[in-house]
Amino acid sequence: QVQLAESGGGLAQTGDSLRLSCAASGRAFNSYSMGWFRQAPGKEREFVAGITREGDMALYADSVKGRFIISRDNAKNMVYLQMNSLKVEDTAVYYCTGPASGNYDNPESWDYWGPGTQVTVSS
Numbered sequence: 001q002v003q004l005a006e007s008g009g010g011l012a013q014t015g016d017s018l019r020l021s022c023a024a025s026g027r028a029f030n031s032y033s034m035g036w037f038r039q040a041p042g043k044e045r046e047f048v049a050g051i052t053r054e055g056d057m058a059l060y061a062d063s064v065k066g067r068f069i070i071s072r073d074n075a076k077n078m079v080y081l082q083m084n085s086l087k088v089e090d091t092a093v094y095y096c097t098g099p100a101s102g103n104y105d106n107p108e109s110w111d112y113w114g115p116g117t118q119v120t121v122s123s
Helices: none
Strands: 002-007 011-012 018-026 032-039 044-050 058-059 068-073 078-083 092-100 110-113 117-122
Touching: 002 092, 002 110, 018 032, 018 092, 032 068, 032 078, 032 110, 044 068, 044 078, 058 068, 078 092
Parallel strands: 011 117
Antiparallel strands: 002 018, 018 078, 032 044, 032 092, 044 058, 068 078, 092 110, 092 117
16 A cells, blocks of 8 residues: 655746655555656646656656656655646646556556645746
């Protein structure tokens, strides 16, 4: 069992930065991959970023590549999503998830989900 809890969402303007955090508990944190998805109103949940258990490799959706950075601190059981140069289209509920048993960009690959945190970007 893995319990996940996101924090750090809120209101931002175009071009601003926000950092999301996700606290994990349960299984040994350094034994599994972690990821971030997001879901905007009326849209399907979409992959944002994923990171391997040791943090040595990361994968990003094309829509956030070069703007978002996923990282993790295994000593603190935390995973982060640094979001820079925010756009209106980044508005969504952001979900922390882990671990993945298949392709990172497939939500069905992930076993556990946090409740989500809202990010709203205005122009």
